[in-house]
Amino acid sequence: MAGISTFEIIWLAVALLGAGAITGLLAGVFGVGGGTVxxxxxxxxFQAVGVPEEVRMPLCVGTSLAIIIPTSIRSFNAHRAKGAVDMAILKQWAIPVIIGVAMGSVIARYAPADLFKAVFVVVAGISAIRLLFGKDSWRLGLDMPGKIVMNIxxxxxxxxxxxxxxxxxxxxNLFMTFYGRPIHQAVATSSGLGVLISIPGALGYIYAGWPRAAEYPDVAALQFPLSLGYVxxxxxxxxxxxxxxxxxxxxxxxxALSKRKLEVAFGIFLLLISLRFLYSLIG
Structure with missing residues (x-):
């Protein structure tokens, strides 16, 4: 990348490798693709290497979706081997999830950077509250809803x-636990969604970011071969x-963890992420 010293390149590489290891671990523990990390x-x-604020967040999001493709596959296979994945739910969600991902990718092409942060704050914050302070009585139902509601x-x-x-x-995870599913089953089933979301999502962000990269010819991090669109x-x-x-x-x-320990660990993690982006929004 132009204008970056050898030390900064080495630091960036080491940081990315270390973050990758943490991401994979959390993906397996919480059944998430790792995007929240x-x-x-x-x-x-990307801030340290000079990527402008206007395109930094979508570049992070698109790259995250590409990164979690192999991580999600490995995590899903590991959970499925233990027989904990509810395949019926995954099949029910497959088409509406992919449609939603396609629509989100189109939004990403035109959305301001703060929209991505706001979504992070709201979703991560609600999830954290549910996991840390929620009770078994906090339910929307005793079993999963019908086809129409599931599609929505x-x-x-x-x-x-x-x-x-x-x-x-x-x-x-949030949705399934609100309908009485055990956290371990929710985590395992959720790992399969990463596969359905990450592949079309990454392709969508390549499409969304391609014309935007041309608007920033001096930003090396956005140009091929360092990037493809927003990936x-x-x-x-x-x-x-x-x-x-x-x-x-x-x-x-x-x-190996108990239900409550898994909930508390995931809740604290999500709360910290929510606070980080809230600070970025108001700072």
Whole structure:
């Protein structure tokens, strides 16, 4: 990248490798694609290398969606091997989720940077409150709803996930626990959504970011071969190896934790992420 010293390049590479390892671990533990870690980490790193505020957040989101493709596949396979994934729910959500992702990618082409942050704050904040302070009596029903409602939820998950750069686990965990599903089953099933969301989402952000990159010819991080649209290839290459290696370790850890410990850990994590982006919005 133009204007960056050798030390800064080395620091960036080490940071991306380390964040990738943490991302994979959290993906396995919480059944998320890792976007809630990837996006804030990339936001700080891209700021350090001079990516403008106007395109920094969508570049983080698009890169996150590309990164979580292999991580989600590994996490999903690990949970499915333990027989914890509800495949009926995944099949029900497949089409509406993909439609939602496509719509979110179109929104990303025109949305201001603050929209991405606001979605992060609201969704992560609500999820954290539910996990940390919620009670078993906080339910929308005793079983999953009918087809129409499920399709609507799937569409919402797809849209919001594509704007947050996540694999949908955070949203589907919240939804499934509100309908009485155990957190371990919600985590395992949510890992499968990452596969449905990340692939079309990454392709959508390449499309959305391609014309925007041409508007910033002096920003090396947005230009090929370092990026394709809103997907940073250098971020993808450095994140994937360590995240794929650590995802199965996280899945094993998730099944070793008690229900309450898993809820508290995930809730604290989401609360910190929400506060970080809230500070960015008002700062």
């Amino acid at each position: 990837i996006v804030p980490v990339l936001y700080e790193l 939820y799937g569409w919402i998950i797809g849209v919001l996930s594509s704007l947050m750069g996540i694999g949908g686990g955070q949203l589907s 940073s290839l250098v971020g993808l290459i450095l994140f994937v190896p360590t995240s794929v290696l650590t995802a199965p370790l996280g899945a094993r850890l998730a099944h």
